[in-house]
Amino acid sequence: MSEYASMEKSALTAACQTLSEAYAAFKAQGLSLNMARGKPGSEQLNISNDMFSVITADTDFTSEDCPDCRNYGNLTGLESARQLFANLLGVEPKNVFVGGNSSLNMMFDTIACMMEQGNSGEKPWNQQGAIKFLCPAPGYDRHFGVTQYFGIEMIPVPMTENGPDMDLVEKLVSSDASIKGIWCVPKYSNPQGITYSDETVRRFAALKPAAKDFRIMWDNAYIIHDINDTPDSLLNIFDEVKKTGNEDMVLEFCSTSKITFPGAGVAAMAASENNLAILKKRYNFQTIGYDKINMLRHVNYFKNLDGVLAHMQKHRAVLEPRFNMVLDILDKELSGLGIASWTKPNGGYFVSIDVMEGCAKRVVALCKEAGVILTGAGATYPYGKDPKDSNIRLAPTYPPVEELEKAMNIFCICVKMAAIEQLTK
């Protein structure tokens, strides 16, 4: 196939005619397909169903640090759960806080805590006037949402294949004390599936922020979420900040939402003792403790980190063919046309595609008209504003395989139609 840009207008118009017919045929089917959110599909949810039978009336509800897991208490989580997450995150159990079912909620509470209490001896963020957060983009829309809710100004930072543009991060963070933090999904980033390089992690650990109360929100959502034989590996940032004396700069989050159940998983965070002390001050007023039975359910089900890792192989078995299908269709339909580029992640939940500049909104609209729901164009950028109107996030995990195939074919048709519209207008 030749590149669209080098084709005659008449040839493009002819191509568009064929595409329009295919599009109309799909549209006539009255489809309702969804590739919008990073939700596990039913097959993945079934993987963990046996977990429900782990806790019974006969379970031993005592644990070393808790006389009865059914009762109140244990604000920082069951010790056994802290140990399991400590092994997962590569930190000490004393640096782990295990909470409710949502790491997003934990991140929200963490930002709220910094807003109201402050940290590192500085005034609460909400008493410091206008403050800012760096937002590597494309990124996770819900991170941007939390920042926006608290009135924190967002500064986009471009992503490179090694993670955020660290030259820019270093320059901004070291020169502007009103920059209080940065959102990172360091492994299999949302949406691009990029894993930060060793150098990127080391440069993060070595940051010299102008703001003493600068915090890295290290959302390790896809920490063990590989989808093929060539998984990425990520440096342990807590090992690195120990070397640079920056232990208080990093707050790491993870959850079992995409390991067991999105609606009934367990979230955890790792942080320095200073940071945990600040957060516990808040949590101590906020709750008496999170659901310890669900923590126990997870611990008893997995036994240890090996149990978790073995479990992830089952997810991989479901996800690998889905991602391959998506990438194959993109390759077959779009490569060589010069109208789109996309990532080929080794893990995570998304394929990120950059369509021709100025076309992303049009592609999403065309798809919607044909019954295919995508993540809104722009959603992967702060304030929903993709400066190039180019990035689209594809989420291959949720729809049944046959729907996914159909949705992808429609998607590719729309990408081509939008490109031709752009080139011929």
Added chain:
Amino acid sequence: MSEYASMEKSALTAACQTLSEAYAAFKAQGLSLNMARGKPGSEQLNISNDMFSVITADTDFTSEDCPDCRNYGNLTGLESARQLFANLLGVEPKNVFVGGNSSLNMMFDTIACMMEQGNSGEKPWNQQGAIKFLCPAPGYDRHFGVTQYFGIEMIPVPMTENGPDMDLVEKLVSSDASIKGIWCVPKYSNPQGITYSDETVRRFAALKPAAKDFRIMWDNAYIIHDINDTPDSLLNIFDEVKKTGNEDMVLEFCSTSKITFPGAGVAAMAASENNLAILKKRYNFQTIGYDKINMLRHVNYFKNLDGVLAHMQKHRAVLEPRFNMVLDILDKELSGLGIASWTKPNGGYFVSIDVMEGCAKRVVALCKEAGVILTGAGATYPYGKDPKDSNIRLAPTYPPVEELEKAMNIFCICVKMAAIEQLTK
């Protein structure tokens, strides 16, 4: 027995000698007894153990409003859970929000939301300068803690046998626009076990606050937690505010913490559509949704409100003899001495006792020395300051019965010793 106040000093000193010997004998036993917190005991926790078997791999995870309860979604809770709590609270399901495992957390989030977003078209509370909350006292220390965390000034309001002193509440609320709310435990209040009279509820519903954004935090924690044959009944405040046009003034909270499991229950709130819209704006950034599997577990286990009410009878069977024992010992040891008065609740989790003025701290300290942990003296008052140093909260539910009996006997000795110390000093 004659009243201590009318006894000769020599007789008191002699009595104290006998008490001191009994006290020393207990102390020598090296006891470790705890009557501090309103925690269910093991026997109560066992009542709900069958709930763990309700959800299995074979459960139907679909529901009318949710394609799969295991997955993300349903921010306001499963419809079936909203229905169950609606029946419990006597409101419409559309007015119910079902959340995580902690109603305290839900109240904390509600206050946080009002601080940051405001309500009724007024500025956020944290942009209105110094604001205040009314705190009926004695009351629940964790309510006071939340208020204090957010820097809200607390104004104590005396409790009467019909609830808070409504003359004072009306006067303050109607005259001071910086008063933004009041904490209420309207049924079997913590710690006194007082249920607000119909008149009190009606007067609450008819309040004409100077602040448009005034909110009643109606913590109905003990809504069906009767412990004997003569339960109290509480007017449904939402019925009343409908009549007065004050639907936006009340936020009601409850949970299954003391119905199923404190560590693994489900919390819910009832609120007007206006209030829910405000709260949902926050929750929408805070989380994708709470643990729907645990909601489903509760719904499938109880089936309906009758199931919940039948379940509460089992709790009552455990609690009634405990409360009777506590009250019998108080009666036998302290009545007629003129040194203490206490409540005889028909439900809830506490017996509230007023010892001789200036003696509460001493009693708690004496108990502690003898190995009996009580709720800290003053904890039931804002800022931990009981102006009379008189109120002590007894929590009879948690310790094994034989320990409870021993603890109560020690407690009564300490009450008498402290009184005599006071009278003879």
